Amino acid sequence: MAPTDRFVSENTFYVRYAETDAMGITHHSTYIIYFEEARSHYSRVLGASYADFERSGYWLTVGEVHARYMVPTRYAQLIAARCWLEDLRSRTVTFGYEIADAETGQVCVSGYSKHVCIDHSGHVSHVPAEWAAAMKSGLPGSEK
Amino acid sequence: MAPTDRFVSENTFYVRYAETDAMGITHHSTYIIYFEEARSHYSRVLGASYADFERSGYWLTVGEVHARYMVPTRYAQLIAARCWLEDLRSRTVTFGYEIADAETGQVCVSGYSKHVCIDHSGHVSHVPAEWAAAMKSGLPGSEK
Amino acid sequence: MAPTDRFVSENTFYVRYAETDAMGITHHSTYIIYFEEARSHYSRVLGASYADFERSGYWLTVGEVHARYMVPTRYAQLIAARCWLEDLRSRTVTFGYEIADAETGQVCVSGYSKHVCIDHSGHVSHVPAEWAAAMKSGLPGSEK
Amino acid sequence: MAPTDRFVSENTFYVRYAETDAMGITHHSTYIIYFEEARSHYSRVLGASYADFERSGYWLTVGEVHARYMVPTRYAQLIAARCWLEDLRSRTVTFGYEIADAETGQVCVSGYSKHVCIDHSGHVSHVPAEWAAAMKSGLPGSEK
Numbered sequence: 001m002a003p004t005d006r007f008v009s010e011n012t013f014y015v016r017y018a019e020t021d022a023m024g025i026t027h028h029s030t031y032i033i034y035f036e037e038a039r040s041h042y043s044r045v046l047g048a049s050y051a052d053f054e055r056s057g058y059w060l061t062v063g064e065v066h067a068r069y070m071v072p073t074r075y076a077q078l079i080a081a082r083c084w085l086e087d088l089r090s091r092t093v094t095f096g097y098e099i100a101d102a103e104t105g106q107v108c109v110s111g112y113s114k115h116v117c118i119d120h121s122g123h124v125s126h127v128p129a130e131w132a133a134a135m136k137s138g139l140p141g142s143e144k
Numbered sequence: 145m146a147p148t149d150r151f152v153s154e155n156t157f158y159v160r161y162a163e164t165d166a167m168g169i170t171h172h173s174t175y176i177i178y179f180e181e182a183r184s185h186y187s188r189v190l191g192a193s194y195a196d197f198e199r200s201g202y203w204l205t206v207g208e209v210h211a212r213y214m215v216p217t218r219y220a221q222l223i224a225a226r227c228w229l230e231d232l233r234s235r236t237v238t239f240g241y242e243i244a245d246a247e248t249g250q251v252c253v254s255g256y257s258k259h260v261c262i263d264h265s266g267h268v269s270h271v272p273a274e275w276a277a278a279m280k281s282g283l284p285g286s287e288k
Numbered sequence: 289m290a291p292t293d294r295f296v297s298e299n300t301f302y303v304r305y306a307e308t309d310a311m312g313i314t315h316h317s318t319y320i321i322y323f324e325e326a327r328s329h330y331s332r333v334l335g336a337s338y339a340d341f342e343r344s345g346y347w348l349t350v351g352e353v354h355a356r357y358m359v360p361t362r363y364a365q366l367i368a369a370r371c372w373l374e375d376l377r378s379r380t381v382t383f384g385y386e387i388a389d390a391e392t393g394q395v396c397v398s399g400y401s402k403h404v405c406i407d408h409s410g411h412v413s414h415v416p417a418e419w420a421a422a423m424k425s426g427l428p429g430s431e432k
Numbered sequence: 433m434a435p436t437d438r439f440v441s442e443n444t445f446y447v448r449y450a451e452t453d454a455m456g457i458t459h460h461s462t463y464i465i466y467f468e469e470a471r472s473h474y475s476r477v478l479g480a481s482y483a484d485f486e487r488s489g490y491w492l493t494v495g496e497v498h499a500r501y502m503v504p505t506r507y508a509q510l511i512a513a514r515c516w517l518e519d520l521r522s523r524t525v526t527f528g529y530e531i532a533d534a535e536t537g538q539v540c541v542s543g544y545s546k547h548v549c550i551d552h553s554g555h556v557s558h559v560p561a562e563w564a565a566a567m568k569s570g571l572p573g574s575e576k
Contacts, residue, residue, distance in 0.1 A: 013157065017184065017194075018177045018459050022342075022452035022507055028350040029320040029450050033162045036317070040161065040220065050161075051220035054310075062316040066354045075454055076184065076195035162315050166308035166363055166486075172494040173306050173464040180461070198454075206460040210498045219310055301445065305472065305482075306465045321450045328449065328508065338449075339508035364472065364483035 007138035009042040025072035038083035048134030060115040067111035078102040151282035152228045153186040169216035182227035192278030204259040211255035222246040295426035297330040313360035323385045326371035336422030348403040355399035366390040439570035441474040457504035470515035480566030492547040499543035510534040
């Protein structure tokens, strides 16, 4: 379940037809993309967009992804994609996710992803201070 | 350009990272999915959702798709996906599309798709009257 | 690493351009699809295709997916997608995966997925005996 | 239909589950990716891989795509993706495509794509001579 002690971003959108599969449900790989869009939204809302982060010379590579599927979703269902910061260290970041039905609130998929900060030459790097500060504003004890 | 004599739906969303490619731009196949989501939105706005259309026993199969690419888009760009009805006959429907930058208004991609109505046993069918009426409410001369 | 005590299927294919992202590498969600194609191949090779499994009235829903990303891959790289059976119980199946560079052998991504067998009315079901037998022929002690 | 007066490349692969949709068939956007993979294969077979083309400082941007859908395909169906050169001018290239059932030979989808050669600074450029020569070896009158 999404934590209650920190900022949880939420963006809503409809399941696209192309995202469904022959079982008639949203294909499981789609949620990995929903996770990614949820963390884009998280950083956008905290004023530190990932697009700017990239332009400043860094990438957050994906080291690990995990998803647990509880309830299927379907075409045209309104989805709430939630994201929060699990952990931010000098060179790594972990996000948590929850994909829910936006109308009933039922949680359908949960997951997390772990990232390593690299610079554009491919070397592991410290997460830049300004971006880290914005991300951390979502953690417990911050004013967010 | 989008027509000015009929209803043009517009939904906005951000380009997702997964939709980009190694050229650093939105992959051209992505816009075919944006077209589809734009026509989902068109029917939703006109009160005749495609999800309900399907549940009532029909499908609109895709017979033809065309896209013209003018300006690339990029990750996190805010997109306006526009859709309108080009033509609706007893068994076929044609939609037009325009994908624009939501902030500058610049049109980036345009296209159309042609569809044939079939029932769930796979036979070509008349477009159901109620759904056709809702779609046509976007045509010139309607009150929409 | 892929186990040495059981059958490991391997299919090879090239990374598609559409599967890359703006980092210039294969997007991390792509590997979830490679995993799926690898398990399609596993069952195909063992003579119990998943397409037939579905047609016989069952689905293997995905309950959990995990991927660990070690080395990026790129457009046109020849990939070896390996799959093996981790575990098969009366109602659940677990597959392991390894995505490697087909030429150098370097392992780039590893993962697993857990599945629950349901019938087409959505009820949890026993894995059908014939299909289970084919799958198990890849386990240690089988003649495969 | 694929032309008989010139080289037509063909690569075969299975429809992936993730490529299907809730109609139970291969989603129409998938074929745009099959087209792309078919032209990757075309250039690979003619000894002038697109990956090398890119590394030499150029891109073939997509200016237009068209697809005509005749027969649906399904999960695990073996596909033959055919590609040929329609036209090659100093700055533009047009490819034709045909997606067929590899076993029955039935043509399911046809299409074309038009491309403009640009350099990595984004300027329209002449198609590099060596790559153009390799592509043209597939045209009528060449020895291919």
